[in-house]
Amino acid sequence: MSGDAADVIVFLDVDGVLHPLAENHLPRDACVEALCARVDEETARSDEEPLYDYGVVDGEFTEENMACLTAVFARVPQARVVLTTTWRERPWGKKAVVTQLRGVGLPPSALRVVGEAEDSEARRRREALPYVISHDDEDGEELRFREIPPYDFPDDSSKDEYYTRFNVDATPTLYPSRRGAEIAAYLAGRVSAGGAGVRYAIIDDAELEFKGAAAPLAPHFVHVDPRRGLTDADVDRVVGLLGVPGAVPVL
Secondary structure: OOOOOOEEEEEEOOEOOOEOEOOOOOEOOOOHHHHHHHHHHHHHHOOOOOOOOOOOOEOEOOHHHHHHHHHHHHHOOOOEEEEOOHHHHOHHHHHHHHHHHHHOOOOHHHOOEOOHHHOHHHHHHHHHHHHHHHOEOOOOOEOEEOOOOOOOOOOHHHHHHHHHHHOEOEOOOEEOOOHHHHHHHHHHHHHHOOOOOEEEEEEEOOOOOOOHHHHHHHHHEEEOOOOOOOOHHHHHHHHHHHOOOOOOOOO
């Protein structure tokens, strides 16, 4: 983030936002057998093929919800995505999300890819470190980075493909896994790196709480009904927030 323009960020969840969820927290309109088959395939392939095609199941990334997301970026074209979803934690999951977002027309400016030389996870950890070591999570537990094993790409071409096409910016992974703390750490680190400030909205279906050092984030939270996913009313709230400079946690 540099220059005089504020960074405009949409912190984006997937499940319950880009498709509705049932009471069992699975995609409401997806076939359970198809979801189970995908888990089996992930178990069989992911260790050897970290960039394999993680099949999106019918009932995920629904047309109605995705149309609402594209409306945000049509109305605020300078905005960009920062992934908060658990889909971000594995190369194949991030590839699936980014492919879906590109498929509905989100522009390259909205999906900023971070190359290997400045890998997003390594950079996020470096920038967020002062926040993590100086703040507890919302419940007073000590924050620490959650260890995610590195992935060995089978060849240079698949590794290059990931870092040049799919490694979209995302929040750091912390333990305890508190999304509010992860977003707070990201914001504190990015603002400390320089720039004129940040405008942001947090889109999530979970009942997020922002306590302690993360309290300034609360007014920027758009709580999506997981039974419906993102709606036109949610879009209006997101767009309104992206026009307002946001308070950020301090390091």
